[in-house]
Amino acid sequence: MQDLGIEVLFQGKNLFRLLEGLWVTVRISIISVLISIVLGIVLGMIMTMRNPFIKIITRCYLEFVRIMPQLVLLFLIYFGLTKMFQINLSGELSAVIVFVLWGTAEMGDLVRGALTSIPKHQYESGKAIGLTVVQNYLYIIIPQTIRRLLPQAINLVTRMIKTTSLIALIGVVEVVKVGQQIIEASRLTTPSAAIWIYGVIFFLYFIVCYPISILSTRLEKHWRN
Amino acid sequence: MDFNFVKEYIPHYIEAAGLTIRIAAIGISLSILLGLLCSIIRYFRIPILHRAVGIYIELSRNTPLLIQLFFLYFGLPKIGVVLSSEACAIIGLVFLGGSYMAEAFRSGLESIANSQIEAGLSLGLTKGQVISYIVLPQAISISIPAFSANVIFLIKETSVFSAVALVDLMNVAKDLIGLYYKTDESLLMLVSSYLIILLPISIVFTLIERRLRHAGFGN
Amino acid sequence: MKSSEKLVEIKNLRKKFEATTVLEDISIDIHQGEVVVLLGPSGCGKSTLLRCINGLENIQGGVIILEGEKLNEQTKRIHLVRQKIGMVFQSYDLFPHMTVLENIILGPCKAQKRAKKEVVKEAEELLLRVGLFDKKDVYPRQLSGGQKQRVAIVRALCMHPKLMLFDEVTAALDPEMVREVLDVMLKLAKDGTTMIIVTHEMQFAKAIADRIIFLDHGKIVEESEPNVFFSSPRTERAKQFLNLFEFDAI
Numbered sequence: 001m002q003d004l005g006i007e008v009l010f011q012g013k014n015l016f017r018l019l020e021g022l023w024v025t026v027r028i029s030i031i032s033v034l035i036s037i038v039l040g041i042v043l044g045m046i047m048t049m050r051n052p053f054i055k056i057i058t059r060c061y062l063e064f065v066r067i068m069p070q071l072v073l074l075f076l077i078y079f080g081l082t083k084m085f086q087i088n089l090s091g092e093l094s095a096v097i098v099f100v101l102w103g104t105a106e107m108g109d110l111v112r113g114a115l116t117s118i119p120k121h122q123y124e125s126g127k128a129i130g131l132t133v134v135q136n137y138l139y140i141i142i143p144q145t146i147r148r149l150l151p152q153a154i155n156l157v158t159r160m161i162k163t164t165s166l167i168a169l170i171g172v173v174e175v176v177k178v179g180q181q182i183i184e185a186s187r188l189t190t191p192s193a194a195i196w197i198y199g200v201i202f203f204l205y206f207i208v209c210y211p212i213s214i215l216s217t218r219l220e221k222h223w224r225n
Numbered sequence: 226m227d228f229n230f231v232k233e234y235i236p237h238y239i240e241a242a243g244l245t246i247r248i249a250a251i252g253i254s255l256s257i258l259l260g261l262l263c264s265i266i267r268y269f270r271i272p273i274l275h276r277a278v279g280i281y282i283e284l285s286r287n288t289p290l291l292i293q294l295f296f297l298y299f300g301l302p303k304i305g306v307v308l309s310s311e312a313c314a315i316i317g318l319v320f321l322g323g324s325y326m327a328e329a330f331r332s333g334l335e336s337i338a339n340s341q342i343e344a345g346l347s348l349g350l351t352k353g354q355v356i357s358y359i360v361l362p363q364a365i366s367i368s369i370p371a372f373s374a375n376v377i378f379l380i381k382e383t384s385v386f387s388a389v390a391l392v393d394l395m396n397v398a399k400d401l402i403g404l405y406y407k408t409d410e411s412l413l414m415l416v417s418s419y420l421i422i423l424l425p426i427s428i429v430f431t432l433i434e435r436r437l438r439h440a441g442f443g444n
Numbered sequence: 445m446k447s448s449e450k451l452v453e454i455k456n457l458r459k460k461f462e463a464t465t466v467l468e469d470i471s472i473d474i475h476q477g478e479v480v481v482l483l484g485p486s487g488c489g490k491s492t493l494l495r496c497i498n499g500l501e502n503i504q505g506g507v508i509i510l511e512g513e514k515l516n517e518q519t520k521r522i523h524l525v526r527q528k529i530g531m532v533f534q535s536y537d538l539f540p541h542m543t544v545l546e547n548i549i550l551g552p553c554k555a556q557k558r559a560k561k562e563v564v565k566e567a568e569e570l571l572l573r574v575g576l577f578d579k580k581d582v583y584p585r586q587l588s589g590g591q592k593q594r595v596a597i598v599r600a601l602c603m604h605p606k607l608m609l610f611d612e613v614t615a616a617l618d619p620e621m622v623r624e625v626l627d628v629m630l631k632l633a634k635d636g637t638t639m640i641i642v643t644h645e646m647q648f649a650k651a652i653a654d655r656i657i658f659l660d661h662g663k664i665v666e667e668s669e670p671n672v673f674f675s676s677p678r679t680e681r682a683k684q685f686l687n688l689f690e691f692d693a694i
Contacts, residue, residue, distance in 0.1 A: 067377070067423045068416065069384035071395060075402075076412055083408040158287065165289035169388060176291065183299070195300035202292050209287035344537035347498050348551035348603065349527030358550060362541050 008190040009200060014182050018197075021178035022204050028092065028167070028174070029160040032099030037153060039100065040107020047112040058108070065105040070163050073098045078170045091172035099160055106156055114148040151220035158209040158216070165205070175201055230410050234401060238414050241397045242422060248311065248391070249380045252318030256379065259319055260326020267327065268334045278327070285324035291385045293317045298389040310391040317386075318379060325375045333368030334360065366437055373430035380423060394418050449476045451511065451607060451638050452497065458505030459489070459496055459662075466492050467662045470506070474607070477636045481649040481670075484659035485685060490642045493659070494609045497640065498531050511606065527555055530600030534612040536592040538584040538599070544571070545580040548599045556603065563602065570598045574628050590621030594628055601632075608632065610641040626652075646689050650674050658682050 009015050047058050065073070078094040081087065089097075118141055126136035168176035179197045186193045263278045285293075297313040308316070337360050345355035387395035394415055401411040452474040459467035467489045474480055482490040495501045497508055499515055499522045508515045515525050538547050548567040552558045571577045574594040584592055593613055600608060610629065614622045626648050633639060633652050643649055649656065649670065656673040658666040658681075666673065666682045677683050 063424075063427070067381075067427055068419055069381040069395075071384040071387075072415055072419055075395075075398065075415065079402055079408050080412050162287075162289040165291040166385065168291075169385075176295070192303035195296070195303040198292060198296040198300040202288050202296055205288045205292060206284060210283060213283070213287055338537075340533060340535055340537045341539065343500055344531075344533060344539070346500065346523070347526055347529070347531040348599070349523050349525075349555040350551065351523045351555075354554050358554060359539055363539075366541065 008182065008186050008193040008196055011186070011190075017178050017182065018175055018200065018204065021173065021175035022208070024092075024172070024174040025164045025167075026161060026208060028095050028099065028172075029157060029164050032096050032103055033153075033157050033160055035096075035100045036103025036107050036156075039104040041111050043104055043108030044111020044115060047108055048115050062105045062109060065102050070098065070102060071166050071169065073102065074166060074170050091167060091170045094170060095164065095167040095172055099163070102163075103156060103160060107153065110149055110152050110156075111145075114145045117148060118144055147223040151216045151223070154212060154216040154219065158212045161209055161212075162205065175204060226413070227407060227410055230405070230407050231414060234397075234410075234414065237397050237401075238394060238418050241392055241394045242418050244391065245380075245383050245386075245393045246422065248314050248318065248386065248393075249383050252315050252383075253322060253376055253379050255315070255319045256322025256326050256375075259323030260328075260330055263323060263327035264330035264334060267331050282324040282327060285320055286328075290317055290321050290382050291388060293320055294385065294389050310386070310389050313389050314383070314386045314391050318382065321382065322375065322379045325378065326372070329368045329371035329375055330364065332371065333364035333366075336367050337363050369430075369437060370434050373434065377423060377427060377430070380426070381419075384419075450474070451476050451478075453509040454497070454506070455509075456506035457493075457496065457503055457508065459492055459501060460504045465662055467496070467503075470662075470664060472657065472664070474638065474640065477638055479633045479637075479639045479641065479652055479654045480657060481641045481643060481653040481655070482657050482659060483643075483646075483649060483685070484665075488659040489662040490659050491611050494531070494611050494640060494642055497607075498529050498609060499526060523555065527551075527603055528606045529609060530603055530605035530607070531609040532593070532596050532600055532611065532613050534615045536584070536589070536596045536616075538592055538595055540584050543581050543583055544576070544587070544595050547584070547595060548602050551599065551603050567598065567602050570601055571595075573631075574598055575624075588621060589617045590624045593617065593621075593625045597625070597628055597632075606638065608637055608639045610639065610643070612642050612644065614643065614645060646674070646686070658685070660685075 009018075043058065046054060049055070068076075074094060077098050078089060078091060081094070082089055122140060122144065123136065126140040131139065164174065165176050168174060168180070171177070173181075179201050183193045183197050263282065266274045266278045294313055294317045297308055297317055298310065301308060341359055341363070342355055345359045346352075350358070383393060384395045386393050387399060390396075398411045398415040402408050450473050452472070454470055454472045454474075457467055457470040458465065470493065472480070482493065484490050492501060496503050497510075497515075510525060510528060513525060515522070538544075539550070542550065545564065545567055548570070549560065549563045552563040552566075553560050568577060568580065571580055574597065576591060576594055576598070579587060579591060579595075584595070587595065596613075613629075614625050617625065622645065626645065629639070629641070629648075630652055641649070641652065653670045656666075656668060656670050657664055658673065658677075658679075660681050666677060666679050668678070673682065674686065677686060
């Protein structure tokens with residue numbers, strides 16, 4: 001029988017190893033997103049301040065992180081920091097740092113956008129019915145902000161998961177790297193492994209990201225009405 | 226910082242930047258065409274094609290470009306389809322960019338109120354005339370912010386082409402770090418190159434958006 | 445102004461939205477130069493009737509005939525029929541990316557393929573008549589609601605329509621702007637334009653109409669001259685409807 005190549009998936013623990021690699025990917029994304037959300041909310045609130053000095057600083061940070069490709073940021077942290085401070089950062093830690101830098105910028109801008117998009121009369125009508133400042137935020141402003149924010153924040157999660165594929169390029173052993181190892185190991189026995197392994201990784205990413213994307217669009221539609 | 230080293234290797238970066246820009250330009254132009262086509266198919270709900278485009282968009286938006294490239298570059302040759310690095314890069318970028326552009330244009334198209342179309346029809350314009358004089362001009366200007374975000378996103382994505390052996394900016398930097406251990410200098414030139422390419426584009430788009438918003442023609 | 449020549453014939457028109465019948469067995473003849481006002485509570489189907497006449501809705505039964513030509517949405521020539529009908533909407537629907545003048549000349553130039561120079565001249569004359577000549581090069585967003593609506597009327601008029609349809613054109617306007625739009629319509633009526641008007645302005649309806657058609661639940665309930673309709677409506681439903689617009693002291 002002709003070598004189909006698909007059996008490479010079922011040899012040894014290959015499929016299991018891929019899934020383990022996928023977990024590394026997802027774990028890094030989740031950790032980064034959680035930290036980014038916290039820091040992003042802080043950054044977003046700072047960005048609504050009127051102080052011109054703060055405005056310039058945050059703006060520069062935001063623009064730089066957004067303009068630089070994530071791979072460049074990874075190189076900067078992984079190779080640059082290591083050399084500059086003579087410390088040895090693991091690939092995984094570098095990845096989390098980069099994703100937090102990037103995620104905080106994106107979240108910060110989302111938070112700023114959500115905060116400033118709440119019309120002034122919403123603040124005023126809360127006051128008009130006699131709510132205290134805290135109650136006003138608690139019952140009126142924050143719920144509306146979250147509705148605007150959450151779908152985009154969830155969307156950021158999928159973007160991060162997709163971007164984590166890049167960390168294979170700085171040597172982190174996640175799903176892509178595991179795939180490369182399997183292809184390498186079965187080069188002689190299953191020469192066509194590459195198409196199967198990369199095909200499977202393609203769909204693994206899809207299976208993880210698609211439900212999150214759907215959740216994000218559903219929430220957005222649901223809350224828009 | 227070894228500035229002689231910087232001076233010596235600047236031409237390498239310029240050459241690589243040229244390649245990055247060229248591939249990005251081709252890829253993005255084709256993405257725009259593919260995106261327009263897909264958004265029109267989605268907007269008019271053309272049977273069968275509508276479904277196919279929907280599946281394509283979801284697949285493309287929910288998978289990383291790197292994997293798409295690896296599949297093209299390392300996977301496909303195993304079934305006899307051998308593509309050059311450049312071909313892989315362009316196909317990959319268009320596969321990714323097409324769906325992003327399609328979504329940008331589609332949200333523009335869908336934001337045109339039905340009453341605008343009816344107003345056009347009641348003037349006795351044909352459907353084609355309504356689309357070309359009333360729907361498209363408005364849809365395009367509405368989708369410009371999303372469109373410009375996509376252009377910058379796609380240029381940034383070209384950085385992963387180094388992984389399929391294209392001698393782009395990333396690749397040059399990686400080589401210099403590996404060969405000479407000139408990390409600071411290589412990274413500085415890398416960052417500067419991307420800033421030089423992307424900052425002007427980002428600024429131009431911001432200006433265009435600001436103008437559009439001021440000249441905004443909301444009712 | 446009314447002549448004996450029939451411009452529009454509507455026979456046994458039936459319109460459904462899925463399961464609900466919106467218009468049932470509507471038959472109306474409209475003569476050259478006549479001004480017909482459609483009245484009725486909201487949801488009675490009067491706007492839908494206007495939209496059917498302009499072929500914006502497909503119909504499930506009956507016929508609409510304009511100058512002897514049958515009208516249904518399937519006809520390839522529907523856009524040619526529409527060129528003979530001008531329609532003005534509640535929400536103005538000027539094209540926001542075009543100046544006032546561009547809005548007006550789009551139809552005549554592109555749909556009717558008339559010479560631009562001649563169309564521009566006519567558009568300017570019409571704008572002069574509605575007092576908006578100085579606004580010809582501004583964009584719609586710079587206009588007030590009343591000005592937008594007058595431009596929308598001019599846009600329809602510039603097509604030389606045989607028939608004008610007005611769908612609650614003052615409903616979205618601030619009260620002080622209603623008059624300027626109604627005045628334009630009164631002028632048109634005086635000039636002998638054939639019009640079908642849906643409105644909630646009762647005084648205006650009384651002043652402009654040659655005939656009032658009162659619709660309720662998708663059917664024609666009463667059809668009479670304005671004097672008769674407003675002073676002594678024949679049906680209970682019309683009486684109730686008119687009472688909505690009366691205020692007694694408490």
